[in-house]
Amino acid sequence: MSEIRNFTMNFGPQHPAAHGVLRLILELDGETVVRADPHVGLLHRATEKLAESKPYNHSIGYMDRLDYVSMMCNEHAYVRAIENLLEVSPPERAQWIRTMFDEVTRILNHLMWIGSNALDLGAMAVFLYAFRERENLMDVYEAVSGTRMHATYYRPGGVYRDLPDEMPKVAETRWRKGKELERINAWRQGSMLDFIEAFTDDFFHRVDDYETLLTDNRIWKQRTVGIGAVSPERALQLGFTGPMLRGSGVEWDLRKKQPYAKYREVDFDIPVGTNGDCYDRYLVRVEEMRQSARIIKQCIAWLRENPGPVIVRDFKVAPPTREEMKDDMEALIHHFKLFTEGYCVPEGETYVSVEAPKGEFGCYLVSDGANKPFRVHLRAPGYAHLASMHEMAKGHMLADIAALIATQDIVFGEIDR
Amino acid sequence: MTQFSTRNQALAQSLVDKLGERIDSMIEHRGQLTVEIPRDHWLDAAFMLRDEPELAFEQLLDLCGIDYLGYGDDEWETAEATGQGYSRAADELGPGRFSWEERPEAGEIQNRFAAVVQLLSLKHNRRLSLRCYAPDNEFPVLPSLIEVWNSVNWYEREAFDLFGIVFDGHPDLRRLLTDYGFIGHPFRKDFPLIGNVTVRYDEDKGRVVYEPVEIEPRVTVARVVRRDSRYIDKKLEGTGSGA
Numbered sequence: 001m002s003e004i005r006n007f008t009m010n011f012g013p014q015h016p017a018a019h020g021v022l023r024l025i026l027e028l029d030g031e032t033v034v035r036a037d038p039h040v041g042l043l044h045r046a047t048e049k050l051a052e053s054k055p056y057n058h059s060i061g062y063m064d065r066l067d068y069v070s071m072m073c074n075e076h077a078y079v080r081a082i083e084n085l086l087e088v089s090p091p092e093r094a095q096w097i098r099t100m101f102d103e104v105t106r107i108l109n110h111l112m113w114i115g116s117n118a119l120d121l122g123a124m125a126v127f128l129y130a131f132r133e134r135e136n137l138m139d140v141y142e143a144v145s146g147t148r149m150h151a152t153y154y155r156p157g158g159v160y161r162d163l164p165d166e167m168p169k170v171a172e173t174r175w176r177k178g179k180e181l182e183r184i185n186a187w188r189q190g191s192m193l194d195f196i197e198a199f200t201d202d203f204f205h206r207v208d209d210y211e212t213l214l215t216d217n218r219i220w221k222q223r224t225v226g227i228g229a230v231s232p233e234r235a236l237q238l239g240f241t242g243p244m245l246r247g248s249g250v251e252w253d254l255r256k257k258q259p260y261a262k263y264r265e266v267d268f269d270i271p272v273g274t275n276g277d278c279y280d281r282y283l284v285r286v287e288e289m290r291q292s293a294r295i296i297k298q299c300i301a302w303l304r305e306n307p308g309p310v311i312v313r314d315f316k317v318a319p320p321t322r323e324e325m326k327d328d329m330e331a332l333i334h335h336f337k338l339f340t341e342g343y344c345v346p347e348g349e350t351y352v353s354v355e356a357p358k359g360e361f362g363c364y365l366v367s368d369g370a371n372k373p374f375r376v377h378l379r380a381p382g383y384a385h386l387a388s389m390h391e392m393a394k395g396h397m398l399a400d401i402a403a404l405i406a407t408q409d410i411v412f413g414e415i416d417r
Numbered sequence: 418m419t420q421f422s423t424r425n426q427a428l429a430q431s432l433v434d435k436l437g438e439r440i441d442s443m444i445e446h447r448g449q450l451t452v453e454i455p456r457d458h459w460l461d462a463a464f465m466l467r468d469e470p471e472l473a474f475e476q477l478l479d480l481c482g483i484d485y486l487g488y489g490d491d492e493w494e495t496a497e498a499t500g501q502g503y504s505r506a507a508d509e510l511g512p513g514r515f516s517w518e519e520r521p522e523a524g525e526i527q528n529r530f531a532a533v534v535q536l537l538s539l540k541h542n543r544r545l546s547l548r549c550y551a552p553d554n555e556f557p558v559l560p561s562l563i564e565v566w567n568s569v570n571w572y573e574r575e576a577f578d579l580f581g582i583v584f585d586g587h588p589d590l591r592r593l594l595t596d597y598g599f600i601g602h603p604f605r606k607d608f609p610l611i612g613n614v615t616v617r618y619d620e621d622k623g624r625v626v627y628e629p630v631e632i633e634p635r636v637t638v639a640r641v642v643r644r645d646s647r648y649i650d651k652k653l654e655g656t657g658s659g660a
Contacts, residue, residue, distance in 0.1 A: 041596070044595065046610075049610060050513075052512045054636075237566065238567055239476060258542070344641065349451070350446065350447050351535050351544070351546055353478075362478065364479065364533065364535065366483065375483050379535065384568050417594075
């Protein structure tokens, strides 16, 4: 009889289902996973150390590059930590804008997740549909901040500028013209709020489409039901947050339990799962997309009715307007000091977190009174999720690893930092 | 006991009742409570924080290391005038502005390394942060919390990797974020931002080679600490001159 022994293999770092640069070392008994050991850090950029050598505002852009599919939510945690130490609170309109963009970001993230998750498990079509919708939301990001992804839009004390009155239209090219161009620009005739409203009204039907493709799909259920089941007790022990925790049946959402921005004033529901498997987490995230669209509609209604300032008029923290600068010596000095030296944050430390699409994204900030942070630590939700890979994967088949990585919604920007 | 805000009063009281002499100090800052626990009580205090029903911190969300070397240092004299102009800060060696040869001396700093933990109680809907200083600066060791909260696994590995804090009792304390075979603990304040080595693919040798770092430190903005009236009493100029 020949000798039978376990086999150790590399999953990644160059693997399309590894969602970036994950090197997963798997010990296999036949096709069954005995041990999973994730090696991370291939995308480590020392964001936290870089932030120590820069004035506070310079690092906002780095936050976008952490979880690079939920950009503004990361900014929100960092900016709120600074505001907490500075004792600055942004104007009401800024908070509504932040609430709206947090939810736009949540949809962006969940679309990326549903597309790539379905693709990993063999459903190509969902990916294409999800990216069609994502493109519209990227345009919203671009209209408000000038960039499609790394917005740097939230600032301590508010947001950088007010929402544009006009939604930019797509220009005619050799490939986009005539009827096709008219269709694309149909939503873009009015303001940005009009565009987002048209998008969200339509989006409920789009989510229904994804569900048609997946929810009762026999192959989809075979690949996800009963895979990676985590009990609520274990989910808490392992530090799960967000949809990973709610999928296990724990009703915990910072937007409800410890509300920030304007979440106290909007109406929405928190979906929870029962079995804690990949399928339940799928259902939770799909429902979250609908709830996000609901929140966005309420934000649009408020923002239409209530114009006002979007950033504090405290020139120690936020710059004066261009007009003031050209007219007023004090304003010019403030502008110069703010952009050369930045602002000093009073000594102290704080931990502030937001409900990012993947879970609790926290920012621990220590200031010693300087214009640069003494220490920044970013609590990324995916970090705790990936750390549980061994426990979730043990006893599953090799093919389920792709389902597990997808259900954890892994993004290496935030895990490696 | 010092006075805490109404939101934290109940928590502070039950912490004092349950943990008693295990608490070194309790600080409230911006509505958040931080408890400092000496190393000898780190583990049993953690068990009590999790298991006592009045505390019930079911979840450990975060652990991070801190290096307090250079805390409060600045590169620019702000209290007095100087004849040197802006260039007076150009030659300073603050964070990110030194190479390995120019790194700051650690000297006789007390409690250089610490671990900070963020806890969450779902039952009571409240948060708490804990801090524990590692007594020995040369060889900082803390007890591992992995038996109490399994989620601390990778956080302790990260703090070991980046700060060199050793967690006694951790079953698998390997480096996590840095390269295989990395030397040093890069988030220590005396580790240069530019690093020590670069890697590149060598065509002749047919493999990746490590070489000493060539780039120059390039941080242009000086580190400034201002403690004058504008920052202490913000109400003086709170709304800016144009308001």
